[in-house]
Amino acid sequence: MxxxxxxxxxxxxxxxxxxxxxxxxxxxxxxxxxxxxxxxxxxxxxxxxxxxxxxxxxxxxxxxxxxxxxxxxxxxxxxxxxxxxxxxxxxxxxxxxxxxxxxxxxxxxxxxxxxxxxxxxxxxxxxxxxxxxxxxxxxxxxxxxxxxxxxxxxxxxxxxxxxxxxxxxxxxxxEKYQTLESSKSTLLKRFEKLIEHNYLELRRPKQYADILCVTPNYLNAVCNDVLGTSAGDIIRNRIVLEAKRKLINLNVTVTEIAYSLNFEDNSYFCKFFKKQTGLSPNSFRSAIH
Known part of the structure; x- marks a missing residue:
């Protein structure tokens, strides 16, 4: 590594x-x-x-x-x-x-x-x-x-x-999308695209639902029906993925990564990461080193 x-x-x-x-x-x-x-x-x-x-x-x-x-x-x-x-x-x-x-x-x-x-x-x-x-x-x-x-x-x-x-x-x-009616397919693709561009600032499903002009419950139902997971988990998974990508770089501290991902402090980031992955950021680094 x-x-x-x-x-x-x-x-x-x-x-x-x-x-x-x-x-x-x-x-x-x-x-x-x-x-x-x-x-x-x-x-x-x-x-x-x-x-x-x-x-x-x-x-x-x-x-x-x-x-x-x-x-x-x-x-x-x-x-x-x-x-x-x-x-x-x-x-x-x-x-x-x-x-x-x-x-x-x-x-x-x-x-x-x-x-x-x-x-x-x-x-x-x-x-x-x-x-x-x-x-x-x-x-x-x-x-x-x-x-x-x-x-x-x-x-x-x-x-x-x-x-x-x-x-x-x-x-x-x-493809899972091919089994969907076009309205749900379009909504899910737009949601995933919005997350890709906004996950650092927008963390709650309601914020995305407002942009998509649907209710949070409907957005959550589409995500569960198609992907088997909640809208909130999709957002959190994207944040965790970016954290993993950054953790590969041993020249960047965990604290620096936390702030780059818009976490208020290192402690909250570490708790969030461990809850989602079962590992602390440092343990994840050790596992892939």
């Missing part, structure tokens, strides 16, 4: 040091970045499809056993680390958060794909056998396109990535 907690820009992974998108075979990519197995995060989207190999992969402190034809989707800011076994291969896609900004009329278009969000429950998708040939063909063509110098290369890649997202969206028929 490093004492400093790195946040990498896409330029670190780019030969030209200025790319907005990188698409590559996974084997050569990992060979060039062997030192990145320890926990870190990116300020860009990081997508990985495994076609060979094994081991484990952690996203925001949830562990997954790596298996062929698992597709991992990591949003900017998520913490991840890996420990691979055997000869790893597949594909990797990195793109900046604003890569589609000038391309899509609707700035929220990508929000309809839960796997591009920050909820780890949506981050890993198994690719069924009958979908693999189409997916591999698309990714191989995207790799080739990324290597050429044609005039419309970047826009062609954007189109290919949108094809990929639509394909994954069709594959991922088990």
């Amino acid at each position: 490093k004492s400093g907690f790195p946040v990498y820009d896409i330029c670190k992974f780019s030969v030209s040091q200025q790319q907005d998108v990188i698409i590559s075979q996974l084997g050569p990519y990992l060979a060039a970045l062997q030192k990145l197995h320890f926990p870190h995060r990116h300020d860009f989207y990081h997508l990985v499809l495994f076609t060979a190999g094994g081991g484990s992969h952690s996203i925001d402190f949830q562990n997954f056993l790596v298996q062929p034809f698992q597709f991992y989707f990591m949003a900017p800011g998520q913490v991840h680390s890996w420990s691979f076994e055997g000869e790893i291969d597949g594909f990797v896609i990195n793109f900046r958060a604003d890569f589609f900004k000038s391309f899509l009329l609707n700035p929220d278009y990508l929000d309809q794909f839960p796997f591009l969000g920050t909820q780890v429950d949506h981050s890993v998708i198994e690719i069924p056998v009958d979908s693999r040939p189409v997916l591999i063909d698309l990714l191989n063509r995207a790799v080739l396109e990324s290597e050429n110098k044609r005039r419309f290369r970047v826009d062609t890649i954007r189109v290919m990535l949108l094809q990929l997202f639509l394909l994954i969206g069709e594959i991922n028929t088990s």
